[in-house]
Amino acid sequence: MEVQYEIQGGDFSTAGQASSEIKKLLKQFNIDPQIVRRIAIALFEAEVNVVAHAYKGIMKADIEPESIRVIVEDEGPGIEDIEKAMEEGFSTASEAVRQMGFGAGMGLPNIKKNVDEMILTSVPGRGTCLKMKVLF
Amino acid sequence: MTLQQLSNIVKGNILHDPVKSMDYRHAFASDLMSDVLRFHMDDAVLITGLSTIQTVRTAEMSNLPCIVVARGKQISNEMIALASENHIALVSSPLTVFEISGKLYMNGIKPVY
Numbered sequence: 001m002e003v004q005y006e007i008q009g010g011d012f013s014t015a016g017q018a019s020s021e022i023k024k025l026l027k028q029f030n031i032d033p034q035i036v037r038r039i040a041i042a043l044f045e046a047e048v049n050v051v052a053h054a055y056k057g058i059m060k061a062d063i064e065p066e067s068i069r070v071i072v073e074d075e076g077p078g079i080e081d082i083e084k085a086m087e088e089g090f091s092t093a094s095e096a097v098r099q100m101g102f103g104a105g106m107g108l109p110n111i112k113k114n115v116d117e118m119i120l121t122s123v124p125g126r127g128t129c130l131k132m133k134v135l136f
Numbered sequence: 137m138t139l140q141q142l143s144n145i146v147k148g149n150i151l152h153d154p155v156k157s158m159d160y161r162h163a164f165a166s167d168l169m170s171d172v173l174r175f176h177m178d179d180a181v182l183i184t185g186l187s188t189i190q191t192v193r194t195a196e197m198s199n200l201p202c203i204v205v206a207r208g209k210q211i212s213n214e215m216i217a218l219a220s221e222n223h224i225a226l227v228s229s230p231l232t233v234f235e236i237s238g239k240l241y242m243n244g245i246k247p248v249y
Contacts, residue, residue, distance in 0.1 A: 013214070016193035023197065034178075037199050041173050044197040048190075101169030101186045101194070110174050 001025075001064075007050045007057040009076065012100050015051040018059040019043035022070075025063065031136050038114040039068060039134050045107040046072040046130055052097040053077065054127065065136075067116075072130045079122040086112065086120075137161075137243065139202065139225050142181065145243050146204060146229040146236045151216050154223040158201050164248045165237045169194040177248040183236050187211055192218040192226075201225060206233045 003025065005018035023040040027033075043059065050057035054076025062069045079085045086108050093103025112118050117133040137160050143150050158179070165183040166172055172182060172194050181202040182195055187209040195203050196218070202225040205211055211228055219226040229236055 013189055015190065016197070020193070020196060033199070037178070037197075040197040044193065045173060100188055100190050101167060102190070104168055104170040106170040106174055110170070113174075 002060065002062050004058060004060045007047055007054075007059060007072075007074070009051060009053070009055040009057070009074070012051060015048055016044055019047050022059075022061050026068070029063075035134065035136055039070075042111045042114040042132055042134070043070060043072075045111050046070075046132070048102050049107050049128075049130075050074045050076075052093055052102060057127075067133055067135045070132045072132075073127065074129075075127045078124040078126055078128050079120075080124050082120055082122060137245070139227070141243075142202070142204070142240065142245075143227050143229075145239050146227065146231055148204065148227040148229040150225070150227050151211055152219045152224070152226040154201070154220075154225055156223060158225070160202060161244075161246060162248045163237070163240055163245045165233050167233075172198055172200070175249065180248045181240070181245070183233055183240070185209065185233050187215070189214050189218060191215070192222070192224060195219075195224050196222045202227065204229055204236055206231060206236055 026036045054074035057074030060071045088109045089105040091105035097103040115132040116135050119131040122128040163181040167186045178199045182200050183204045185206045187205045204227045208230040
């Protein structure tokens with residue numbers, strides 16, 4: 001089963017809607033609630049990253065019997081140094097993002113903690129692509 | 137403790153009361169949603185001074201059943217609607233995060249970890 005949602009950069013009023021829709025879908029299946037929670041948190045962190053840093057993005061999820069694969073791809077400034085971005089506490093978030101309770105440099109490490117596979121690639125000046133997989 | 141007991145302790149006003157009753161035992165206080173998302177805190181009460189739609193979204197993603205917003209901060213209709221959609225109790229308290237935490241702790245609510 002495949003679903004796809006658009007994410008608007010800079011729009012904190014709708015940030016989380018795509019993650020919420022996917023979480024609601026997953027709750028309909030017989031999946032351990034703790035695994036659903038891990039997926040929801042990883043998706044939400046990824047969605048907030050797009051809203052906080054990019055111009056626009058998409059979240060594509062492919063739900064299979066044994067796993068979920070998600071691709072979050074954005075058009076934006078990209079990430080100059082991925083290794084640095086994965087460090088806890090490193091952030092380039094704006095003051096506005098921090099006022100929303102994010103931008104503490106914990107999003108990417110938290111995604112890594114909650115998924116079984118994570119591949120992050122980026123072209124500075126063009127955008128970022130995050131691929132995640134969680135086994136049920 | 138029940139939602140009504142919790143609300144009374146923090147001199148709160150219940151803005152959304154989900155039908156499903158809960159026995160609240162744990163709480164976490166933070167204005168940083170990244171921290172809330174970072175730790176496993178199913179069934180804990182979130183005490184926060186951050187009153188935005190993202191506060192409710194964070195509770196939804198983290199399976200938190202109750203939010204207490206401190207210092208009488210304005211709570212928008214969108215927040216109440218999202219809390220209602222996700223069966224999250226929403227309480228407004230005129231007290232500070234420090235006072236709410238202290239009172240709930242004194243009444244037996246424990247930290248999440």
